[in-house]
Amino acid sequence: MKIAVAKGDGIGPEIMDAVLKIFEANKVPLEYELVEMGKWVFDKGFSNGMTPEAQHTIENLGILFKGPMETPKGKGVKSVNVTARKTWNTYANKRVFQTLHGVDTVFSKAGIPIDITVVRENIEDTYGGIEHMLTHDVALSRRFITRPGSLQVIKYAFEMAKKKGTRRITCGHKANIMKITDGLFLECFYEVAKEYPDLKADDVIVDDLCMKLVTRPDAFDVVVLTNLQGDIVSDLCAGLVGGLGFAPSANIGDHICIFEAVHGTAPDIAGKNIANPTALLLSGIAMLRHLGLMENAAIIENSLLYTLEQGTRTGDFGDKNKTALNTTQFSEAIIGNFGKKPEQGVKELLPNMPVTQTVFKLEKNPMMISKEMENEKIVGVDMFIESAEQPDVIAKKCQRHAGVKFNLINISNRGTQVWPTGSIYTNLVNQYNVRFESLDGSALNQQDVLGLYVSLSGDFKICSSELLNMWGDKRAYSLAQGQ
Template identity: 50%
Template sequence: MTVKVTLIPGDGIGPEVSAATQKVITASQAPLEWEVVEAGEACIAKYGTPLPEQVLETIRRNKVAIKGPITTPVGKGFRSVNVSLRQQLQLFANVRHLRNLPNVASKYQDVDIVVVRENTEDLYAGIEHKVGNHAAESIKVITREASERIGRYAFELARREGRKRVTIVHKANIMKLSDGLFLESVRNVARDFPDIECEDRIVDALCMNLVQVPEQFDVLVLPNLYGDIVSDLVAGLVGGLGVAPGANIGEMGAVFEAVHGSAPQIAGQNIANPLAMILSGVEMLKYLGFVKEAQRVEKGIYNVLTHREYITPDLGGMSGTQEMALAIVESMEA
């Protein structure tokens, strides 16, 4: 049975890494049909919004999407398309599987961490206002329902993937009500999973521990803001955002994404590293149940990284985006 997937190429280098990903995932022989739609800066002049309603409609219809990076203006301009997608589609779990890859520069060797971030509330709810011209206020929203939901997702993921420990990340020593509620809610969920070890860490201490001995961590579950920051930190431990896949998952569907920026300064030069988006495609295949096809792509990626003949400049090579994608395809059956 063919599965239709929404593809959003994105801004900047997005179309290039999306084309590379489409090539590789199609070569895996997974029975997919691609529905390509546009979102981002290019849509503003045409539709007056970076996120046209038809994009939301196709994702609701197909249930699964994969997107390239989309530019978010800093301090002004339109609201983040990524945040809007997560909230409007109720994609409550942001999930990043972050692990060391062969020959990707890192100070560590055995990092294999899943970061599970609550995606719909906290300070990212976007409830903020100015107080005259002298101050601004943002409201931090933490609810028991959302906290228990993300906690349950983290523990179910740990059990499903054979992981041993979930670490709840918080700042409840200072924000006793909001972060205290998050901690209490996830601890309550933990009681239903006696086979999974549960611990908690204060977020600043966690960051220090990650830099010192990241290998001790397995699954991290965090509120939205901490999750955004810590997931990038963990990506840095294994080589950076260029090798970091991402997924936004809800009860009605999922959007997979490259988590790096749109890098307009190198757009059109065919030098962007496509791995983050290809690895997001691997996660999408696993989500859809196409495990053998996902493993085929992973084999191609590992072969290319091991031999280092066809890799992009940021990884120490001289190949282009599309050349690396083609090498991955050819290495799947090697």
């Protein structure tokens, strides 16, 4: 099988060469096609951090094994790592955090074993990166959570948990505050849970989850979260097992998968041959299993675990009284230990079952849409306006524009109601949300809303607007604090 390889920036080429050397020594039956991705590709003028040839190769081969990559700062370009994940719809970011004997942590010293798999939604949330300045003082970031996207990653998490033989799967969320967005994700979680009655499915508010993870990490098995929360929680879990140097990552999609270390490029030690290749090697081992190369994966992982148990180390971890090896020496130690097994955590030697690569030739973008269960109607609109006036002054102006179809319901500032009731102690910024609803609760159309928009724009700069929708009797918009 042939896979695409991008060595990355900073320490990327050194650790990638070390891992590929280990693969070669174990006679892993893979061919590698190098592709151009990373900061140096940005510098050549490619705004997405990859050449068209690289994109074509990856889409043809379906597997990308990549080193850490840097995105230039202050140039207005998007992260190449996030761009790759989103472009190829690798919707599930799987990160496995396990106790590694020889990597001392607070928990390993206390005899508390850790085996946590974090599954992070990889496409949506604030990682959409859709942001606007509404006024010179107010920035807006749009947070998209979709039903089809949530179902994709949650179904993957449950199926993976089932195959792993886990005892518990947990949804981390903030649905107590973000009732519609996180509420939709949590709703999808329990919808999927019904299909897996043998798995214990529960949910924890994400801040409580973080506290529980650092006090009783052994209580958790599989945790599934939205994108930003998953990013934060997965780094927290990395800290539980020794840091990002021991955190592998797999980005799983239906057509293309990306395997990478999640740590940075470490430019301060680049070129010194002292970087720790363990995270990238663990990511590579996960890739081998994904490709059905079970025996190769087990031999290499057993050797790595044995090497760590012996106290062999690079300079970033381990017993400082023992001499640190450089990157090359560390990889050679792993190769020298092929066939040896650790005392704890031995990986079973299953036979190789290579998958048949399928190249998908899509003719159009896949459209994901769920069935609309109830009729939709527009019942109002939120108009986000710029103003430095007091709420009662704004209310009087807005009421003049309401006409015969709309009623001014409330005015809020940064999500807190300031009219018709509120507090003089609520600090204000120069951007308000004025909410209009239909006079009698009847359905409106977009022409009604556009007429209100035109009328209101005579008095205010309208920064943005959102329709107030209902599906059946279910309100599809949030209330202001205090409304």
